[in-house]
Amino acid sequence: MSRTAASFRSAALAALFCVPASAEPLPETDFLLSKIERTVTRPATCAPCTVPAGMPDDADRGSAAGDVNPYLEKIREAVSPARRAPIVPEKAKNDALAKLFLASLSDGSADPSDPRWRPLLVRALEKPVRDLPPDDAYRLLLATFPGVDAGTARKRLREWAAECEGGLHLVEVLLSESRVLFSVRNWEGSLAAAEAAAAAAGNSPELSARAAYRKGLALAGAGRTTEAVCVLRSERDEHPESRAAPEIEYAIAWAELRGGDEKAAAETLRRLIRERPADPVAEKARQTLGDLEDVR
Amino acid sequence: MGADFRAFRKMADALGEDAIFSALIDKAIEQASEEHPQTLCRLLNYRADFRLTRENDPKGSEADCRRAMDFGKTCPFPAYSACADRLYGIYVRDGRTEAACETRLSVLRRPESNGAWVAKHLFDAGASPETLETALRELRRKSATAGGSALRNLATTAQPEAIKILIALGRPAEAACEARTALSLALDSAWPRLSEYAARALKAEDGNAARAASFLEFVSEPLSEAKRKPSVRNPLAAFPRLRDSVRDAESDRLEQTPAPSSWREWLDRSSKLCWLDRPVDATEAAMTAFALCPMTENALAECARAATRPALAATRDETLAAAIVDWMLYGPAGKDSKMGTSDDLDAPLSALRAVLGGNAP
Numbered sequence: 001m002s003r004t005a006a007s008f009r010s011a012a013l014a015a016l017f018c019v020p021a022s023a024e025p026l027p028e029t030d031f032l033l034s035k036i037e038r039t040v041t042r043p044a045t046c047a048p049c050t051v052p053a054g055m056p057d058d059a060d061r062g063s064a065a066g067d068v069n070p071y072l073e074k075i076r077e078a079v080s081p082a083r084r085a086p087i088v089p090e091k092a093k094n095d096a097l098a099k100l101f102l103a104s105l106s107d108g109s110a111d112p113s114d115p116r117w118r119p120l121l122v123r124a125l126e127k128p129v130r131d132l133p134p135d136d137a138y139r140l141l142l143a144t145f146p147g148v149d150a151g152t153a154r155k156r157l158r159e160w161a162a163e164c165e166g167g168l169h170l171v172e173v174l175l176s177e178s179r180v181l182f183s184v185r186n187w188e189g190s191l192a193a194a195e196a197a198a199a200a201a202g203n204s205p206e207l208s209a210r211a212a213y214r215k216g217l218a219l220a221g222a223g224r225t226t227e228a229v230c231v232l233r234s235e236r237d238e239h240p241e242s243r244a245a246p247e248i249e250y251a252i253a254w255a256e257l258r259g260g261d262e263k264a265a266a267e268t269l270r271r272l273i274r275e276r277p278a279d280p281v282a283e284k285a286r287q288t289l290g291d292l293e294d295v296r
Numbered sequence: 297m298g299a300d301f302r303a304f305r306k307m308a309d310a311l312g313e314d315a316i317f318s319a320l321i322d323k324a325i326e327q328a329s330e331e332h333p334q335t336l337c338r339l340l341n342y343r344a345d346f347r348l349t350r351e352n353d354p355k356g357s358e359a360d361c362r363r364a365m366d367f368g369k370t371c372p373f374p375a376y377s378a379c380a381d382r383l384y385g386i387y388v389r390d391g392r393t394e395a396a397c398e399t400r401l402s403v404l405r406r407p408e409s410n411g412a413w414v415a416k417h418l419f420d421a422g423a424s425p426e427t428l429e430t431a432l433r434e435l436r437r438k439s440a441t442a443g444g445s446a447l448r449n450l451a452t453t454a455q456p457e458a459i460k461i462l463i464a465l466g467r468p469a470e471a472a473c474e475a476r477t478a479l480s481l482a483l484d485s486a487w488p489r490l491s492e493y494a495a496r497a498l499k500a501e502d503g504n505a506a507r508a509a510s511f512l513e514f515v516s517e518p519l520s521e522a523k524r525k526p527s528v529r530n531p532l533a534a535f536p537r538l539r540d541s542v543r544d545a546e547s548d549r550l551e552q553t554p555a556p557s558s559w560r561e562w563l564d565r566s567s568k569l570c571w572l573d574r575p576v577d578a579t580e581a582a583m584t585a586f587a588l589c590p591m592t593e594n595a596l597a598e599c600a601r602a603a604t605r606p607a608l609a610a611t612r613d614e615t616l617a618a619a620i621v622d623w624m625l626y627g628p629a630g631k632d633s634k635m636g637t638s639d640d641l642d643a644p645l646s647a648l649r650a651v652l653g654g655n656a657p
Contacts, residue, residue, distance in 0.1 A: 071591075072625065078593040079600035079621055085612040086515075092488035093516035097509060100495055104505045116509070 091127070094120060098129040113146040122161065122169045125176050135183070138176040158196075171200045171207050178214040187222035194218050209235055209242035216251050225259030246272065246281035253288070266292050314350050321346065337371040340364040341378050354386050361386075365402065373408040388421050396421040404434045411435045411454035415461050425465060432461045436542035439571050443564040447571060451481035452490065459493045468500035473538035473573060480570045480578070480609035491515045498531060507531045514612065533610055533652065538573040547572050559588035559599065566602045575606035576649050579620065586624050600624065607648050616651065620644045 088096075097120045104110030110117075117140070123129075124137035145153040145160075154177055161173040174197035182190040194214035201207035212235035219228035232252045236245060249272045256265040269285040269292075276282050321343045328336040344360035347353040361379035364371050371379075380403045387396035400417045403409050414431055423431075435454045442450055455478035462471035475494035482490055495508035502508070511531045546568070556562045562585035569578035582602035589595040603624060604617040622630075623644050630639035 074593075075591070075596055076625060078596045079625070081597065082600035082604040083614055083617045083621055085608045085614050085617065086484040086487045087517075087612075088488045088491050088512070088515040090516060092491075093512050096488070096492040096495055096512050099492065100499060100505050100508055100512070103496075104499065109499070109504050111504075116506075 094123055094127070095129045098124060098132045102131055112140060112143045115144050118144050118160065119164070122164065122173065125172045126169065134176060135180055138173075138180050141173075167200075171197050171204075171211070174200060175207075175210055175214055178218060182214070182218055182221060185221065187218050191215060191218035191222060205239045205242055206244070209239045209244040209248065213244050213248050213251055216248070216255060220251070220255035220258050223258075225255045228255040229259070246276050246279045249276075250281050250285055253285070257292075262292060314346075317346065318351070333367045333370045334372050337364040337367055337375045337379075341375040344379060344382055348382060348386075354389075358383060358386050365399075369406070373406055376406065377403050377409070384417060384421070393422045397423045397427045401427070401431060401434065404431060407438075407441075409438075410450060411438060411457045413457075415457045415464070418461070419464065428461050428465055432458055432465070433542060435461070436540065440542050440546040444560075444567055447564075447567045448481050448483065451478040451571075452483075452486040455481075456490065456493050459497055463497060463500045468497050469535055470538065470540070471497035472501060472532055473535050476532040476535065476609075477538060477571050477573050479532075480575060480606050481567060487515065494532060517612075530610060530612070543572055547574075559585040559590075559595065562588060563599060563602055570606055575610055575652055576645055578606045579603055579648060580645060583620070583624055607644075607651075611651055613651070616644070616647065619647065 101110060101117060101120060105112060121137045121141045121144070124132050125134050125141075128134055128137075141157055142150065142153045145156045148156065157173060158170070158177075161167065161170040174193050178190045178193035178197060181187075181193060194211055194217075198208060198211035198215060201211050212231055216228045216232035216235070219225070219231060229252055232248050232255060236248050236252065239245065242248075249268065253265045253268040253272070256262075256268060266289060269289045272279075272285045273282050273289070321339060325336065325339045325343060328339055330336065340360045340363055344357040344364070347360065348357035361383045364375060364379045365383070380399050383399045384396050387393075387399060397418055400414060400421070404411060404414050411434075414435070418428060418431055435458045438454050439447055439450045455474055459471045459474050459478070462468065462474060472494060475490060475497050478490050479487065479494065491512060495505075495511050498511055499505045499508040508531075510529075514530050550565070550568060550572070556565055562581050566578045566581035566585060569575075569581055582599055582605075586596070586599035586603055589599050600621055604620050607613065607616050607620060619641070623641050626633070626641065628641055628643070629635050630637065630641050632639055
């Protein structure tokens, strides 16, 4: 054994078994040491430090004649992410814009009637952003049509929504209109907006379900409870798997209750709880049912 | 030991036996020698918390916190920062603004602090402009003394605080420049938050949100060569190079330092030059790092990212970034390695300098 190999063995022993570097190897450790030596000994041609991980080995290098240099290709791959520009996702941008808008409104530096806010506000109807609930976004949208009465502003907003991005946001604007008018007990206005939303929803089951829900609520609010129950039941049966289905079921109970049929309302609520026990609407139904039973 | 005390405290809480815990910790503090100040500081922190939350004894809690903090750097940072937070709360409640601010600044001066929350705490305490100025200087010193990944981390912790303070001090243009340097340092994941700060600075500068909104459009617009819109430009590019006393001193120091000898040092220098708002110099340093780095995927990718980042942060122009990468890969002869052919490349630094406004450093 050469002197270098001997000193290597000695150092390896010291590291492996915590024995002094000068100690003689123990016979039973010889196989381990020879394994280590085999592992660390490489052919003179191999230069592992200069070859990127995953690159072709020496055999491939020999066969890689031609136009494409496989090493350069590997390097190209490694550095390609550096060509891509960072991007702020749409959602984060909208959140930031909404915050900016609200801050500007509160410090008086923004003109709420500036039409440049409309795209931001209309998106906030569909995908609520922080600190800007959809109803507030709708009211702010109306404010971008200044100098006219509320009815004309709503009409202009609808016209703008029908034009903007090929009418992509029209249904959402109409649903918001229906919701906001419902909240101020303008049943007829809410109903008209819901019907327009239903007409504009086309073949989308989700949008149709939401439009029917709003229509049912508006009808019930206006005292036309039988019609409301009919519209809501029909929608429930047509799209039982829609995301609005639990709310529609609850709205049926509300319409029945408003029509004075407490027994039917209780039964509808019980069915909702039975069929969708884990749904958040079921919790609301439980509370209403509890109140109903207390009254009785 | 900390875990033991926490467990014991929980047990005492559960049993309603505050007296036992109080006696135990008093005894432990009595026995803890000043020769083991780290242990003593931790114990004082536990007792300060106990005194404030269970015994409703803010005076006692304050005394313990002050005693622990008097050990200075010897006090372990978690205990120091917890004591400082507690003291800050006591002082703010008592209306002792100056003491509250000084306590908060003392945490900021610790090298372990990343500066997070300092602006909010100082604003809540009603800090004077002079105190805010001191905090700003401390925040910048942190970046000046940090290198590499620490500097990148500070871009998402200390620099946003500096931006908020600058806006509060009525220097929104400087805040916008600070945001620009932070964006050129930070990882992609930090861009949404930093962009929000940059937008805030622009709005404060203009008094309206128009340019801020344009900036948010700029950073969220997918820019490829085909879709690039000439109308979308970076509003932050309109501001001159950021100069302040801390950066000037660091810039001078960097000039006097001998040229780095390793790729890692060149990469650190590139980050520092980004922070100094010298994007072209930063790109050049990163290109040198690329030339020297080992041919491992990580090293190559890291250097390439550092070389293109200043250009991408300023312009989001992927064509320009590709030109930088291609130059590093092939040199002036281009992909075919032959000069005088159609794929010869121009040096990208002059293009970058032109895009960034003529004589950008």
